[in-house]
Amino acid sequence: MVLCPVIGKLQHKRVVLASASPRRQEILSNAGLRFEVVPSRFKEKLHKASFATPYAYAVETAKQKALEVAGRMHQKDLRAPDVVIGADTIVAVGAMILEKPVDKQDAYRMLSRLNGKEHSVFTGVAIVHCCSKDGRLDTEVSEFYEETTVKFSELSEELLWEYINSGEPMDKAGGYGIQALGGMLVEYVHGDFLNVVGFPLNHFCKELARLYYPPRPADLRRVRHDSIPAVDTFENLSDSEAGGADPGQSAKGGRGGEQADGDRSQAPRALDAALNGADSRPRFPTGLLELMDGFKASKSREVGLECWPCGRLWDPAALLAGQQVDGGPQDTSCLQGRPGLPMADHADQAGVCWGSWSKCHPPPPKVLFTACKLKLFDVLKDQGPLQAVDVARKLSTCAGRTEQLLDVCAALGLLEKTRRGYSNTEVATLHLVSDGEHSLQGVAEYNDAHVWGVFTRLGLAVREGAEQTRGALGAMEEERLSQSRELTLQFMRAKHSLSKLTAHHVATAFDLSRFASACDLGGCTGILARELAQEYPRLQVTVFDLPEVTELSGGFQRGGRQTERIRFVPGDFFKDSLPEADLYVLSRMLQDWPDDKLHKLLSRISSSCKPGGGLLVAEAAAEEEGASQSPRLRTLSAGQPRSPDEHRRLLQRHGFQDVRVARAGDLLCVVLGTRAAP
């Protein structure tokens, strides 16, 4: 659940918190914000007397902290983050400003001043939007402050010293920490508690709402005269209705801003839609995954050898040569009879005669993989729109070939081509930029480096009758396991990025609150475990995966409260005993294994599962009984999707009853069975 969808507005931006304060980091990460921490080096010694009010001092200090970090980061890699957040908390007794005590005596002086009295805590916050153009850093600063009143009880000398000797006052403004032992000194608080702790989260969200959702004309008539939107406005804003403007875009009058405003003035923001759709997760990128993945389906049923655009016939063995086309000269003559036909339409046909199509033209997945490998989308994200020659210069590639690559990417809907040059489309910004929260670069990398190779061998294999699809994929799996750490990491990155897109759907397809513990078998980097822990506050989750995977999973973790309830256990689910759990989870696992292994795994789970315990299975959904051709979500999976009935029978065969099936997120089939008494 996202309480404040406006936080999601920062989701696809590179956000930096310019603060070393662990409290600020915790407040913001608990709110669901993803950010890097770069403590500011700005020395907090502005001349206090030159400020008319204590809060003006706090705001200016916050701003200087953030600007210092933006400038330093820009200088360091000529690339500033998108947003830098700075904050400064001070305690004010009248006009006197108290910051962090320098030693115990100083702490004593401060606490004595606060003793038995009311004081104000101000936190100044600066949100700096950055943009680098032609090596120059441009910034737009939004700033605000929040005030909270705190009253201390009458405290004895002895108690004050005891508190000082606890060490708690030293890194805190005014010499106390209200969130810990210092809470005992406080008689009352008026205002935002988190503001005292170091960050006014509520006001921050309102400020984001003000920046990212400028008022609609209709709202202007009834807006209140303060600049802050009413409390109930930001909680109800939805990202899913294309409603959000980017402050950068709206300032520049860019297309995104215009579109958003246009939409909003026509359709009043439905409260319902906002509440139901208040989820900052992006839509499932079906088209993109099909593009990355479609070659598996087409290779698997590759019998038609007639190229759709040109009608030429090809030998299956020639499919192997399909890989060579991305560097070599292109034969595009067969497209000439159909001028203007988008490449994507050719790609659609690829399911019928993919191999021959790929011989004539660079196959779309290869184009995509090559563009990712060259970091094309990263360059355009930071510096686009760019002309082909400029892209070629930045990538150190051949200008002519780069233009071809850009044109194909544009035809595939990954780039937009205008007179100003090429820029990323929304799907590319979301999923093809390497550092994006929902980047699928890992999938592209893995498919390109490994899966492609396996499937290009498949044509030959089918022709010679040597192997079946699963055999080929089994070989891939063996290859994966026997190879290096880098290969494992590549696989993990791919699985990690896909799981981010599906985990929420899997975790919420059924109400799992009756289970106290869960074990995610083959849980890899723990993305689903995290989602489960987040959804079910009392659930303890074990991630069980091969030792080489659990060993590397640490690199994928980020903090947060849920992590305390997640543990990683190394092991092989075919050999080792399974960790005890009320609920076993297999997410996008079953398709990976040939039938013998699949039944072995299910019977091992069945024997470990206590009566009343559960098994949750999530797989790519087959469209209907027997229909199993969709390449959707088959990424990293070997076999064919099963229909809901096939899943039901599978679980029943292994002792699970009351099997329920749900479609989740359109593309997933999630199945929950309860272990019957033996």
Ligand SMILES: Cc1cn([C@@H]2O[C@H](COP(=O)(O)OP(=O)(O)OP(=O)(O)O)[C@@H](O)[C@H]2O)c(=O)[nH]c1=O
């Ligand atoms: C009153 C109060 C303050 N604080 C902490 O006091 C520091 C203020 O100092 P700052 O200069 O604003 O921040 P910093 O810690 O020096 O970090 P930076 O942002 O890098 O300057 C911040 O930590 C706050 O949490 C608490 O943890 N609890 C409280 O009740």
